Each structure stands twice: as structure tokens, then as C-alpha cells.
Amino acid sequence: MSSHKLPISSMTGEAEVAVLAVIRACQLTKSVQNTLTVDEKVTKPDKSPVTVGDLAAQSLISLHLLDSFPEDKIVGEEDTTELRQNNGLRAKVVDLVNEGFGKGRAEAGAWSEGKTFSESEILSAIDAGSDVGGGTGRLWTIDPIDGTLGFLRKEQYAVCLALIVDGQVELGVLACPNLGTNSVDDETKGVLFLARKGEGSWSRPIESPEYKQLSLPASIPSSSIRFLESVESGHSAHGIQARIGALLGVPENTSLRMDSQAKYGCLGRGEGGAYLRIPTKYMGGKAYEEKIWDHASGSLLISESGGICTDMHGEPLDFSQGRTLKSNDGVVAAGRDMHAKVLEAVKQAVAEAQTGKL
Ligand SMILES: Nc1ncnc2c1ncn2[C@@H]1O[C@H](COP(=O)(O)O)[C@@H](OP(=O)(O)O)[C@H]1O
Numbered sequence: 001m002s003s004h005k006l007p008i009s010s011m012t013g014e015a016e017v018a019v020l021a022v023i024r025a026c027q028l029t030k031s032v033q034n035t036l037t038v039d040e041k042v043t044k045p046d047k048s049p050v051t052v053g054d055l056a057a058q059s060l061i062s063l064h065l066l067d068s069f070p071e072d073k074i075v076g077e078e079d080t081t082e083l084r085q086n087n088g089l090r091a092k093v094v095d096l097v098n099e100g101f102g103k104g105r106a107e108a109g110a111w112s113e114g115k116t117f118s119e120s121e122i123l124s125a126i127d128a129g130s131d132v133g134g135g136t137g138r139l140w141t142i143d144p145i146d147g148t149l150g151f152l153r154k155e156q157y158a159v160c161l162a163l164i165v166d167g168q169v170e171l172g173v174l175a176c177p178n179l180g181t182n183s184v185d186d187e188t189k190g191v192l193f194l195a196r197k198g199e200g201s202w203s204r205p206i207e208s209p210e211y212k213q214l215s216l217p218a219s220i221p222s223s224s225i226r227f228l229e230s231v232e233s234g235h236s237a238h239g240i241q242a243r244i245g246a247l248l249g250v251p252e253n254t255s256l257r258m259d260s261q262a263k264y265g266c267l268g269r270g271e272g273g274a275y276l277r278i279p280t281k282y283m284g285g286k287a288y289e290e291k292i293w294d295h296a297s298g299s300l301l302i303s304e305s306g307g308i309c310t311d312m313h314g315e316p317l318d319f320s321q322g323r324t325l326k327s328n329d330g331v332v333a334a335g336r337d338m339h340a341k342v343l344e345a346v347k348q349a350v351a352e353a354q355t356g357k358l
């Protein structure tokens with residue numbers, strides 16, 4: 001492999017492996033999404049869905065990391081609980097992982113092209129992602145399919161991989177096979193985002209290594225804002241977010257609702273103006289700790305594009321706390337000048353919700 005096409009000057013080895021693994025995982029998940037049947041969806045103990053695509057993609061990415069960086073820790077979303085009880089599911093995952101290495105689609109001569117992995121290697125690679133996380137040393141975090149619900153609806157999802165060193169996100173890769181390459185409306189689909197701490201952020205088509213530097217405007221007029229928010233009303237408080245929009249003078253019903261960290265990708269390249277994730281507990285929902293793999297790549301992408309990404313109280317996201325962002329509450333991301341205004345509106349809207357005024 002050669003790194004000459006990467007736009008970054010440090011951690012090129014890590015970026016090269018991460019980009020290759022994510023591109024291969026995208027190819028795998030795309031083929032699964034095209035042919036997915038309902039019996040390939042399994043419900044996890046927390047009632048959330050997982051598919052053969054999630055499990056195979058986590059294994060494939062982990063195999064790359066285990067080969068290149070065997071000393072590093074891995075925090076992956078998925079584990080093998082379901083796989084070990086379901087022979088059909090396990091066989092399908094093994095086939096998918098090996099197919100993912102079978103063709104030189106990502107790059108000619110890429111690592112392990114054509115190699116076959118055994119069932120136990122494939123399962124161990126998934127379980128390698130069971131680290132507890134924390135604030136010391138090098139840690140990769142994988143969300144093999146972020147937005148599984150969007151993936152099942154044949155809508156947006158993202159394959160996400162980030163490197164966290166001593167609690168700081170150093171490198172983030174995020175690929176969205178169904179997102180417009182240059183804008184949400186672009187008919188050409190498939191975009192990969194890359195961010196390197198202190199160096200910047202870029203997007204490229206998944207299929208070709210032509211990197212374009214990203215920048216997020218410091219502020220945009222309220223009339224042009226379209227909040228980036230979850231499709232799922234159980235993942236963020238849509239009602240409070242609508243009130244935040246009203247307080248800021250954002251036109252009604254203009255939110256860009258999409259699943260996954262694709263939202264961060266859009267914001268990072270200047271679309272939407274603000275990302276909101278106000279916890280549903282402020283509207284009577286259950287308390288929830290955000291997972292590090294849902295925000296590591298996206299938050300670095302925002303800060304490296306010139307924006308600010310914090311929790312809803314303006315605190316930095318703290319990736320040193322383990323597998324979750326347990327010291328944070330919700331997420332707000334926006335351009336450099338806009339962010340403080342959004343936080344003010346968040347404060348007011350949440351206070352209204354808590355005093356029953358919403
Ligand atoms: N109650 C909740 N509040 C916030 N996020 C939640 C949630 N329940 C699940 N999620 C997370 O929301 C992610 C999707 O985010 P979004 O709503 O922005 O598309 C899911 O990722 P996965 O699909 O990888 O499991 C999951 O980790």
C-alpha cells in the first residue's frame with residue numbers, strides 16, 4: 001500500500017489502514033443492504049437490531065487492526081453473543097467476511113487480498129472489540145454500521161472508525177455509502193470523510209481517492225439553517241429541537257433528518273448549520289449514555305472543519321470515560337460563532353420543557 005494520496009502528514013500508516021478497512025466494510029455492507037431479508041435481523045438484549053452486515057463489518061475492520069496494530073485496544077459496538085447461538089447467522093458472517101477480502105476492490109494488492117479466515121479468527125476479531133475503553137493508551141473504536149435502523153430502511157447509515165489516544169480522538173474515518181458524494185441532493189452516492197487532529201478534514205468519493213478539504217462556516221443566517229437530527233424520535237427530543245429552532249428563527253419543519261453520523265459529515269461540509277441531539281429524558285424518556293463509537297469520528301470531523309462539537313451544556317465530549325460518554329449529556333455541534341447561540345436556545349428550550357411549558 002502507498003500513502004501518497006492521503007492528505008495528512010502524520011499517522012499516515014493508521015489512516016491508510018483505517019481507510020482501507022472502512023472502504024472494504026462499505027462494500028460488504030452495501031452488498032448486504034441490497035439483499036437483506038428479515039430473518040437476517042436479530043434483536044439484541046437492549047432491543048436494538050443487529051444484522052449480519054454489522055457483525056461481518058466489525059470483524060473485517062478488526063482483522064485489519066489486529067494485523068497492523070496488534071498492541072492497540074479496540075472498542076467495538078458488537079459482540080458474538082447472538083452469533084454463537086445461531087449457526088445460520090454465523091455461517092453467513094464467515095462467508096461475508098471472506099468475500100470482503102476476496103476481491104481487490106479497495107486497492108490492488110491490498111492487505112490479505114484473497115486470504116481466507118477461519119470461523120474462530122472471524123469470531124475472535126469481533127470479540128477483540130470488547131475492551132472497556134478509558135483514557136490511557138491507543139484505542140480504536142468501531143461502529144460497523146451506525147444507523148442500523150436506517151440501514152434496514154434502506155436509507156442512511158455510516159461505517160465509522162476512530163483512533164483515540166489518551167482520551168483524545170486523533171483520527172476519524174466515517175463513510176456513508178448512501179449519502180450524496182458532494183451534497184445531500186447529489187445523485188452520485190457514496191462519500192468518505194477523514195479527519196486528523198490538528199491537520200484538518202476531508203471528503204472523497206468512496207470509490208476514488210480524490211480528497212477535498214472541508215470547512216464549516218462560522219455562522220449562517222437563521223433562515224438558511226436546517227437542523228441535522230435523528231430520524232428516530234427515541235434518539236433525540238424532536239419537540240425540544242423544534243422549540244430551539246423557533247427560538248433561533250429557523251423556518252419550521254425544515255430539519256434534515258437522517259440516521260447515523262452522516263449528519264456530522266453533512267455539517268462538516270457546510271450543510272444544515274447545526275447538529276442537535278437533545279436527550280429524550282427531557283421529555284419524559286429514559287436516561288441514556290451516548291456511546292463513544294457513535295460520536296468519535298463525527299466530533300473530530302466537526303472540530304477539524306472549524307466548528308465546535310460539545311455536549312448540550314457546552315462541555316467537551318469526554319472520550320476517556322469508558323465505552324460511553326458518561327460524563328456528557330446530549331450533543332450540540334455547529335459553526336464557531338453559531339454554537340454559543342444554539343447553546344443559549346438549548347438552555348431555554350430545555351428549561352421550558354422541564355417546567356411543563358412545552
Ligand atoms: N435512546 C437513545 N438515545 C440516543 N441514542 C441512541 C438511543 N438508543 C440508541 N441510540 C444510538 O443511536 C445510534 C443511531 O444514531 P442516530 O439516531 O443519530 O441515527 C445508534 O447507533 P447504531 O445504529 O449503530 O446502533 C445507537 O447507538
Ligand SMILES: [Mg+2]
Nearest residue numbers: 143146147294
Ligand atoms: Mg451507532
Ligand SMILES: [Mg+2]
Nearest residue numbers: 077143145146
Ligand atoms: Mg452500529
Ligand SMILES: [Mg+2]
Nearest residue numbers: 048049077148
Ligand atoms: Mg446498534
